[in-house]
Amino acid sequence: MHTPATFGYVATQLDRLGIVYLHVVEPRIKGTEEISHGQAPIAAQHLRPKFSQTLIAAGGFAPDSAEAIVAAGTPTSSHSGRQFISNPDLPERIRRGLPLNRYDRATFHGGNARLGYTDYPPAKATAAA
């Protein structure tokens, strides 16, 4: 499959249909694994000229890299998966420049007494500890 051509065509056709947003995952992520360290957000860069409405990009963004790429207008906004799991107060932490909790991949899918979705401490509790 010619991935850039295929998805470029799809984005163009979705735009013609008036679809209001497109949410893409950068190919540097496969499932929950980062497979290409340091790769630019090539999906958003490729699709931006082909899709005129809201473009949301996910996959391997850190707060600073997300801010830079959104400020450059490549995607309209960015989305976080893993960082949101371990930081239920992620927007507040970013706003205040606070460090992020590290996620525990072993608890991503639950299955034991430690849920991993509800027991990460918010920043206030971290600072008080």
Ligand SMILES: Cc1cc2nc3c(=O)[nH]c(=O)nc-3n(C[C@H](O)[C@H](O)[C@H](O)COP(=O)(O)O)c2cc1C
């Ligand atoms: C627990 C977990 C399960 C996921 N399951 C899937 C999945 O089944 N299919 C999929 O395409 N992406 C899956 N993803 C990837 C997310 O949809 C999202 O694209 C990705 O987490 C965003 O990248 P980031 O975690 O670097 O912010 C999963 C992510 C997490 C953390």
